[in-house]
Amino acid sequence: MDTKPSRIVELDYIRAVAMFAVIVIHVTSTYIFANSGFSFHGVNLAYFMNQAARFAVPVFILVSGASLSLSNKKESYPRFLRRRFLKIAVPYIIWCAVYLFSKYNYDWRLMFSESAGTLASRYGLGLLTGNLGSNLYFVVIILQLYIIFPALKKIKARFPKGTLAVSLVVTLYFQTANYVNDLGYIHMPLLTRGYDWELFPTWLFLFVVGMYLNRQTLDRLFAFCKKYAALIFLCFVAAAVLVTAEARFMRTPTSSIKPQLIIYAGVALFAIISLAECLSRFKIVNKIVAVLSEISFTVYFVHLPLLEKIRETALYTAGMSGMVKMLAAVTAAAFAAAFIIERLLRLVRKLV
16 A cells, blocks of 8 residues: 655755745846846846746756655556646646636726637647747646656666766757756757757656656755755855856846756756755744745646736836836735635635
């Protein structure tokens, strides 16, 4: 009989912090070149925060691989896909409809003034590419990785070193090709150009690394991060500064696909675990973080529509003070809305 694995507190912290980092990226994106009394060579607070938070998606993908590998469930491939479809794909299908509706400013009449064919085409393409929202590509990636996970797991078991090496080469190719393409040095092949964000090879290595994090490896990692927490925090700050400086110098502030971010995501992961080891002694903090972790997927969907609406209010003002207000408002609204949505869904499931 399969046993349910004990909850790993550190993974809750990783999901919660990564989710907040996603919100930071989207909120600060319109402020990165805003005038500020406090800036250094064109780098203001928003610019630094935007770049420092770029570990979010790589860490999310890595922890997704770890979560699947740590599961003790033994099930057939169809059953595995069914569970993941219900958990990931169904919410994605629903939220894509919401995002499409938002393109028409939530006006039913305006939306249905389009032909049925146009709406179906736009929605269908949105489902496949995640282009209905700037954040939805992540779900497309995760669905691809979940589809190939059972095969990856078997290959990893038979060729442990080879799987890691090949996935690294594949991901470095796609990440490097995208990076130099952004710099204007080369052009990616026509087949992948414009879709590199949504293609799983771009992120494969991170997912595979997560698959190698078994309980014994994690325990050693947690002990290491607890022992060297101060040094790890300093390394993270230094890495964040270097990532920001590189983005400013190379003029690629909006890109999250860079080979150097693979290393940065690793440093960030260590820093988050160190934070968890420092705070996990407080039970109330663990409970709050556990709730935030559970609703993080819904937060991922809901925060962007809320951000667009809040931007229309007086909170959306110029300067870093406006950015801080915006970040606080969107974060609070997103987590509150996600909490309510999850509780309502739980109530519906009980009634059904």
